[in-house]
Amino acid sequence: MAFPDMIRAVDTHACGEPGRVIIGGVDDVPGATMFEKMVHLRTHCDGLRRRMLREPRGYPALCCNLILPPTHPDADAGFVIMEQTEYPGMSGSNTISVATVLIETGMVEAQEPITELVLESPAGLVRVRAEVQAGKVIGVTFTNVPAFAVHLDAVVEVPQLGSVTVDVAYGGMFFVIADAPALGLRLSPDEAGDAVRLGEMIKAATQEQLDCVHPENEDIRGVTIAQLSAPPLGDGDRRNAVVVSSGKLDWERPSTWTGVLDRSPCGTGTCAKMAVLHARGELDLHQDFRHESILGTVFTGRLLEETTVGPYRAVRPTLRGRAWITGLAQYVLDPSDPFPEGYILGDLWSADPESP
Numbered sequence: 001m002a003f004p005d006m007i008r009a010v011d012t013h014a015c016g017e018p019g020r021v022i023i024g025g026v027d028d029v030p031g032a033t034m035f036e037k038m039v040h041l042r043t044h045c046d047g048l049r050r051r052m053l054r055e056p057r058g059y060p061a062l063c064c065n066l067i068l069p070p071t072h073p074d075a076d077a078g079f080v081i082m083e084q085t086e087y088p089g090m091s092g093s094n095t096i097s098v099a100t101v102l103i104e105t106g107m108v109e110a111q112e113p114i115t116e117l118v119l120e121s122p123a124g125l126v127r128v129r130a131e132v133q134a135g136k137v138i139g140v141t142f143t144n145v146p147a148f149a150v151h152l153d154a155v156v157e158v159p160q161l162g163s164v165t166v167d168v169a170y171g172g173m174f175f176v177i178a179d180a181p182a183l184g185l186r187l188s189p190d191e192a193g194d195a196v197r198l199g200e201m202i203k204a205a206t207q208e209q210l211d212c213v214h215p216e217n218e219d220i221r222g223v224t225i226a227q228l229s230a231p232p233l234g235d236g237d238r239r240n241a242v243v244v245s246s247g248k249l250d251w252e253r254p255s256t257w258t259g260v261l262d263r264s265p266c267g268t269g270t271c272a273k274m275a276v277l278h279a280r281g282e283l284d285l286h287q288d289f290r291h292e293s294i295l296g297t298v299f300t301g302r303l304l305e306e307t308t309v310g311p312y313r314a315v316r317p318t319l320r321g322r323a324w325i326t327g328l329a330q331y332v333l334d335p336s337d338p339f340p341e342g343y344i345l346g347d348l349w350s351a352d353p354e355s356p
Helices: 035-043 045-051 092-104 189-209 267-279
Strands: 006-014 016-024 065-067 078-084 114-121 124-133 136-142 147-158 161-169 174-179 216-223 225-230 238-245 260-261 289-292 298-311 312-321 323-332
Touching: 006 078, 006 092, 016 092, 016 147, 035 045, 035 065, 035 078, 035 323, 045 065, 045 078, 045 189, 045 225, 065 092, 078 092, 092 114, 092 124, 092 136, 092 267, 092 312, 092 323, 147 189, 147 267, 161 189, 174 267, 189 298, 189 323, 225 267, 238 267, 267 289, 267 312
Parallel strands: 016 065, 078 114, 174 225, 238 289
Antiparallel strands: 006 016, 006 323, 065 078, 114 124, 124 136, 136 312, 147 161, 147 312, 161 174, 225 238, 238 260, 289 298, 298 312
């Protein structure tokens, strides 16, 4: 049977976080930079995100990446990240998955023991060192965009919770970071539902009460994701749970809020947390920082240097993790399919998921 609309993709997980990498079947996207390409997709072609991430082809915890030709002469490949409610400028787990797919599928020539490549994300260039053995990627280390703290020990008023002390930091996205033990959580796997609910509440309140804008790109603004932070339960330095929304939040209908936890230790969230720790004098340059996920998997971060981003003192972080390919797929769209852009139901998704 012939399918005129076929997308080729590789499915992965990065330390537990499921990620889909589109490697064929989608034309190049207009835009002079990868950020402009991201904006074009968000504004004019959002049906691709919906088709790949919503049911029946997707599910709430899934992320998707579109490989594109780079616009920068130094880059080997470009990619745009698509999540359930936004197009992040940068993502650590997705970067690790993209690099793994490019090398293991032969889209980028592998060099052993180290393959170096430059990826162009919407947030900027990302330099990658992949450890390769017998054609297999066994570790990916990348240098992220500068990370910086915007608010330290700020207090937000959260309905039903009261006053909550938070930090806001940028690690490729703007995170609000709250202390999990203060909320009664250890971030063990059985607390995942409570972590989602509390993280979503804190994020919604922070969005209303604390502003943040990236000094170098005013289109990157506002907290879009929440992180709960706790002491480790394994051999890490800290444990975290990052809440990914699967729809808009409505204070009048809190029972409709849905979200999922990032299954990985969250790369951009780790970078944001390291920026906060460094701003407090609790993490030095060139010191490993092992960040646990709720599954117990670990990303290892390190701060290379201090820099500035507009008025903010910033740090340039690296992050190391690993991804595994879990499947090779051809996703098709039959012309008679009644759900060309997928669907959502209130048992898993928000009743009002429309975003961005």
